[in-house]
Amino acid sequence: MEPSGPSRRTPGKAASQLRKGVLEYCVLALMRDGPRYGVELLRELGETEALATSQGTVYPLLSRLRRDELVVTSWRESDSGPPRRYYELTEAGHAALTEFAGTWPGFRDAVDSLLAPTACARRSGEAGE
Numbered sequence: 001m002e003p004s005g006p007s008r009r010t011p012g013k014a015a016s017q018l019r020k021g022v023l024e025y026c027v028l029a030l031m032r033d034g035p036r037y038g039v040e041l042l043r044e045l046g047e048t049e050a051l052a053t054s055q056g057t058v059y060p061l062l063s064r065l066r067r068d069e070l071v072v073t074s075w076r077e078s079d080s081g082p083p084r085r086y087y088e089l090t091e092a093g094h095a096a097l098t099e100f101a102g103t104w105p106g107f108r109d110a111v112d113s114l115l116a117p118t119a120c121a122r123r124s125g126e127a128g129e
Contacts, residue, residue, distance in 0.1 A: 019051060024061060025100040026051055028070065028093055035074070035086035038062060062087055070096055 023045075030036055030044055038059060046052040065071045070093035075083045089097070 015050065019053065023051070023053065023057070024065065025097060027058070027061060027065070028089060028097040031071065031087060031089045031093070032097060035088040037084040037086050041087075065093070
């Protein structure tokens with residue numbers, strides 16, 4: 001009998017949820033060394049399969065980052081087309097990125113420890129005692 005209802009997981013759901021959780025900080029990290037425009041951010045995110053996303057995700061995220069005052073924007077002329085909107089980290093954006101960078105290793109290590117086969121076996125043995 002096939003599982004149905006909410007317990008059934010769609011392929012790629014875990015990757016999608018992880019991407020949603022970290023994408024904001026990955027975008028901020030891409031702007032750490034200077035202003036970037038949207039297509040440039042999409043291209044760099046797309047260089048890794050895990051972070052590849054669409055314009056429909058990145059541009060609303062950039063708008064939210066601007067509303068939250070984590071980035072500011074400016075228009076610049078382009079040699080190859082219309083002017084481009086560049087996004088640049090504010091002081092608050094740098095602070096948010098620094099906070100995430102400090103939190104990430106502990107979070108990653110905690111998840112890794114739970115996913116390790118020895119941790120799973122250890123928890124199973126404890127449950128049976």
